[in-house]
Amino acid sequence: xxxxxxxxxxxxxxxxxxxxxxxxxxxxxxxxxxxxxxxxxxxxxxxxxxxxxxxxxxxxxxxxxxxxxxxxxxxxxxxxxxxxxxxxxxxxxxxxxxxxxxxxxxxxxxxxxxxxxxxxxxxxxxxxxxxxxxxxxxxxxxxxxxxxxxxxxxxxxxxxxxxxxxxxxxxxxxxxxxxxxxxxxxxxxxxxxxxxxxxxxxxxxxxxxxxxxxxxxxxxxxxxxxxxxxxxxxxxxxxxxxxxxxxxxxxxxxxxxxxxxxxxxxxxxxxxxxxxxxxxxxxxxxxxxxxxxxxxxxxxxxxxxxxxxxxxxxxxxxx
Amino acid sequence: xxxxxxxxxxxxxxxxxxxxxxxxxxxxxxxxxxxxxxxxxxxxxxxxxxxxxxxxxxxxxxxxxxxxxxxxxxxxxxxxxxxxxxxxxxxxxxxxxxxxxxxxxxxxxxxxxxxxxxxxxxxxxxxxxxxxxxxxxxxxxxxxxxxxxxxxxxxxxxxxxxxxxxxxxxxxxxxxxxxxxxxxxxxxxxxxxxxxxxxxxxxxxxxxxxxxxxxxxxxxxxxxxxxxxxxxxxxxxxxxxxxxxxxxxxxxxxxxxxxxxxxxxxxxxxxxxxxxxxxxxxxxxxxxxxxxxxxxxxxxxxxxxxxxxxxxxxxx
Numbered sequence: 001x002x003x004x005x006x007x008x009x010x011x012x013x014x015x016x017x018x019x020x021x022x023x024x025x026x027x028x029x030x031x032x033x034x035x036x037x038x039x040x041x042x043x044x045x046x047x048x049x050x051x052x053x054x055x056x057x058x059x060x061x062x063x064x065x066x067x068x069x070x071x072x073x074x075x076x077x078x079x080x081x082x083x084x085x086x087x088x089x090x091x092x093x094x095x096x097x098x099x100x101x102x103x104x105x106x107x108x109x110x111x112x113x114x115x116x117x118x119x120x121x122x123x124x125x126x127x128x129x130x131x132x133x134x135x136x137x138x139x140x141x142x143x144x145x146x147x148x149x150x151x152x153x154x155x156x157x158x159x160x161x162x163x164x165x166x167x168x169x170x171x172x173x174x175x176x177x178x179x180x181x182x183x184x185x186x187x188x189x190x191x192x193x194x195x196x197x198x199x200x201x202x203x204x205x206x207x208x209x210x211x212x213x214x215x216x217x218x219x220x221x222x223x224x225x226x227x228x229x230x231x232x233x234x235x236x237x238x239x240x241x242x243x244x245x246x247x248x249x250x251x252x253x254x255x256x257x258x259x260x261x262x263x264x265x266x267x268x269x270x271x272x273x274x275x276x277x278x279x280x281x282x283x284x285x286x287x288x289x290x291x292x293x294x295x296x297x298x299x300x301x302x303x304x305x306x307x308x309x310x311x312x313x314x315x316x317x318x319x
Numbered sequence: 320x321x322x323x324x325x326x327x328x329x330x331x332x333x334x335x336x337x338x339x340x341x342x343x344x345x346x347x348x349x350x351x352x353x354x355x356x357x358x359x360x361x362x363x364x365x366x367x368x369x370x371x372x373x374x375x376x377x378x379x380x381x382x383x384x385x386x387x388x389x390x391x392x393x394x395x396x397x398x399x400x401x402x403x404x405x406x407x408x409x410x411x412x413x414x415x416x417x418x419x420x421x422x423x424x425x426x427x428x429x430x431x432x433x434x435x436x437x438x439x440x441x442x443x444x445x446x447x448x449x450x451x452x453x454x455x456x457x458x459x460x461x462x463x464x465x466x467x468x469x470x471x472x473x474x475x476x477x478x479x480x481x482x483x484x485x486x487x488x489x490x491x492x493x494x495x496x497x498x499x500x501x502x503x504x505x506x507x508x509x510x511x512x513x514x515x516x517x518x519x520x521x522x523x524x525x526x527x528x529x530x531x532x533x534x535x536x537x538x539x540x541x542x543x544x545x546x547x548x549x550x551x552x553x554x555x556x557x558x559x560x561x562x563x564x565x566x567x568x569x570x571x572x573x574x575x576x577x578x579x580x581x582x583x584x585x586x587x588x589x590x591x592x593x594x595x596x597x598x599x600x601x602x603x604x605x606x607x608x609x610x611x612x613x614x615x616x617x618x619x620x621x622x623x624x625x626x627x628x629x630x631x632x633x634x635x
Binding site for chain 1: 464468471475477480481557560571593597604607611616619
């Protein structure tokens with residue numbers, strides 16, 4: 001198994017290198033510069049020129065790329081031009097918010113999806129199955145951002161049950177109340193993300209369980225007199241659940257990509273919102289760092305899923 | 320030789336005719352007929368089809384009668400006019416522009432881009448998947464690495480970055496930019512089907528008799544997986560409506576002077592609009608939901624008709 005993992009990691013290295021080059025060149029190609037807007041419009045053009053030179057923005061691109069990579073390996077992602085603060089610190093403070101939301105949503109997704117998938121498979125072809133399949137069809141079809149906008153309208157504005165902006169209320173005291181406030185702020189996006197993100201897990205679990213129901217070991221269990229509830233609990237569920245665990249990696253990857261929408265709509269200060277702000281301010285250093293981080297997180301999410309799958313299903317290891 | 324055969328054949332012309340007819344009536348009906356029967360058997364599917372086709376025709380024709388630059392002119396007198404007042408069926412936005420007209424033109428733009436994106440990304444993804452799946456070995460390995468790399472890219476972020484770089488873009492360039500990033504799903508699906516299809520006997524037989532790879536791929540394998548292609552294209556059409564509207568919603572899709580369903584929903588970003596002036600954004604949101612549900616339902620019906628064991632329509 002370690003061979004498979006090692007091989008996967010070997011393939012990842014050139015991918016990350018190409019991504020870093022691509023990201024760097026794209027950021028260089030973006031119009032405008034980070035200084036013109038931020039300094040006094042009456043300032044001397046020579047001063048601007050000097051600033052650009054100080055920051056090495058006139059060097060040839062390969063030189064700039066090389067400097068950037070060297071700094072990267074020293075853990076230095078540069079300074080944010082907009083926030084005047086090291087990018088690493090800026091992003092890590094935002095990343096905590098994004099990861100909390102992603103983790104919360106993933107846990108909730110499984111809480112909703114596992115019983116639904118099991119229940120649908122148990123009553124295959126009957127009314128509950130039809131209802132659950134109809135539900136997954138609806139959640140799968142509607143673009144997620146539309147649902148979020150409607151959700152924040154109904155539950156945030158009209159009913160006023162949930163906060164509509166931020167990650168923590170400004171009056172929260174440190175300690176229990178701040179943790180509670182944080183949870184309160186991720187409740188609505190988390191629940192909506194979970195309710196509308198169940199489709200993959202439900203469909204996969206349903207078909208796994210339906211397959212398992214017809215397999216020989218289940219027939220054996222039944223014929224030796226195992227009670228029906230135990231057949232599901234000990235025989236079917238345990239076997240069908242393992243592949244589902246592998247979805248966790250993909251699920252987090254998907255949530256990260258959706259975080260741009262979720263965070264913009266809920267004005268939730270995570271990495272997605274930081275990205276949109278940085279684009280608007282042409283904050284290159286932040287943009288490049290974020291795209292790179294998201295790319296690497298995508299890779300790690302897929303890798304995690306593949307590792308779980310290869311543990312669960314030995315057939316995948318053969319290569 | 321052939322004449323000889325005919326002469327010695329004891330089947331008369333009339334019999335041959337009858338046998339032909341029998342064979343035809345017993346043969347599998349044409350794909351189009353199966354799909355149509357499936358629609359006839361499923362009333363909601365007919366309604367969905369009617370909604371989608373009717374709506375697309377309506378906005379395509381309706382938008383011809385709307386003068387877009389004039390529509391987008393600011394008119395402060397009609398600031399957030401309520402629906403039904405001063406000739407605005409669906410009210411006006413904060414710049415006094417008619418929501419109903421923007422909906423029609425915006426829906427045309429959004430649907431047009433979604434259609435373009437579906438065609439380009441599907442054609443590319445299908446070719447990619449067919450070629451990658453048919454030629455095993457190094458070609459497949461290389462193409463799979465490109466696929467892996469594309470899958471790693473954070474798509475939304477990349478599109479936003481590219482859109483910021485290109486100063487003057489329009490609906491066509493935007494469609495092309497989206498297409499770069501949205502072919503992977505199709506290619507993966509087609510590749511896995513092609514892999515299993517390539518191992519079948521008819522492909523081996525065709526190879527032995529010396530048919531070229533191009534003919535095997537596009538004349539023999541592709542027709543055999545056509546039902547999968549149709550289903551996937553329909554479902555990705557519904558998804559692609561979400562792609563453009565989502566990015567326009569964030570402000571990185573169509574330029575501001577070109578209305579889209581996404582830019583209309585973006586009106587909801589203003590807390591005043593979302594609470595008081597619901598007509599500025601809710602109709603667009605409802606429209607997207609209805610469209611996506613209908614198209615997706617049509618896709619499911621076609622998927623069902625491709626699988627003989629699940630069909631509901633009775634073919635005569």
